[in-house]
Amino acid sequence: MGKRSSPATPSPTQRRIVAISPDDGAAIDLKQPELAALLAWLVPGLGHFYQGRTRKGVLFMTVVLTTFVLGLWLGNGRVVYASWRQGETRWWFVCQAGVGVAAVPAVIQSMAINGPSREPFWRAGWMTPPLVDGQLVSRRYAERLIQNDPYIVADDFWDRPPYKQFRADQLSMWHHELGRFFELGTLYTVLAGMFNMLIIYDAWAGPMRTAGREKHLAEDETPSPATGADG
Amino acid sequence: MLVMLPLLLPPAILPLALLVEQVPMLLFGLPLMAAASLVFAATHHEQAEAIKWAALEWAVWLVGILGVVMVVVLVISSL
Numbered sequence: 001m002g003k004r005s006s007p008a009t010p011s012p013t014q015r016r017i018v019a020i021s022p023d024d025g026a027a028i029d030l031k032q033p034e035l036a037a038l039l040a041w042l043v044p045g046l047g048h049f050y051q052g053r054t055r056k057g058v059l060f061m062t063v064v065l066t067t068f069v070l071g072l073w074l075g076n077g078r079v080v081y082a083s084w085r086q087g088e089t090r091w092w093f094v095c096q097a098g099v100g101v102a103a104v105p106a107v108i109q110s111m112a113i114n115g116p117s118r119e120p121f122w123r124a125g126w127m128t129p130p131l132v133d134g135q136l137v138s139r140r141y142a143e144r145l146i147q148n149d150p151y152i153v154a155d156d157f158w159d160r161p162p163y164k165q166f167r168a169d170q171l172s173m174w175h176h177e178l179g180r181f182f183e184l185g186t187l188y189t190v191l192a193g194m195f196n197m198l199i200i201y202d203a204w205a206g207p208m209r210t211a212g213r214e215k216h217l218a219e220d221e222t223p224s225p226a227t228g229a230d231g
Numbered sequence: 232m233l234v235m236l237p238l239l240l241p242p243a244i245l246p247l248a249l250l251v252e253q254v255p256m257l258l259f260g261l262p263l264m265a266a267a268s269l270v271f272a273a274t275h276h277e278q279a280e281a282i283k284w285a286a287l288e289w290a291v292w293l294v295g296i297l298g299v300v301m302v303v304v305l306v307i308s309s310l
Contacts, residue, residue: 021276022275022276022277023276023277024277028277056277059269067262184256187263191266191267195267207277
């Protein structure tokens with residue numbers, strides 16, 4: 001028969017990491033907070049599902065993904081892309097990546113179009129960075145752009161076998177095409193990512209408590225000198 | 232831009248896209264303020280009732296603060 005630990009000192013396998021609900025003081029079992037935080041980044045709300053906080057998970061998933069998809073729709077699928085080229089660095093993607101898996105295709109598209117194939121992985125061009133002056137693309141992708149994009153014509157490409165070289169600025173075309181909706185779509189998707197930063201913290205550490213409220217509670221609990229420690 | 236829309240969007244959502252064109256820019260901020268209120272409230276509370284009231288409180292603060300900023304900007308732009 002093995003040793004039993006006293007109830008006052010739980011064994012390491014029995015310890016739980018909990019947060020305290022600011023509403024009713026109940027314990028919130030965070031399970032493995034690091035895993036919950038990772039899941040919360042991958043899919044907004046998934047970390048809360050893992051912890052059994054289902055209703056909050058549904059709320060977060062709905063709010064963040066709706067905001068993100070709405071932003072994509074307003075920007076015609078063009079506002080989320082990853083670009084680290086000099087002079088065309090998409091810093092907003094750092095915030096958009098906060099939504100997790102939903103923003104990963106932008107990285108794949110960027111690697112594909114800048115890689116040996118010179119065309120996006122997904123042919124529809126979703127989340128593909130805009131072409132810049134002098135950029136080489138595959139003939140197939142150039143022909144697809146000429147066919148499908150009303151702003152791009154055959155004269156926008158030089159022939160550079162086995163590729164085609166773009167000689168315009170596609171980002172300017174997008175701004176002209178979308179007008180205010182490019183910035184609006186960017187705003188929606190950026191905010192969706194930033195909201196998920198707060199949600200990741202909630203999954204990792206539980207609800208945030210304001211310092212002012214904690215100080216007020218501490219003052220209420222401290223016995224006054226007149227009554228003494230026995231109340 | 233309205234002429235280009237049929238070439239860019241599936242026909243099923245074209246009427247909605249045309250409607251969106253007519254919405255004043257300011258109103259696009261309302262869904263964002265609603266989303267921010269919900270997220271801020273839900274990350275500060277755990278109970279549904281508390282989240283609901285906190286979201287309302289956050290929404291009032293956001294609308295109030297942004298409203299003041301908008302008034303200030305309008306006044307300055309009219310000078």
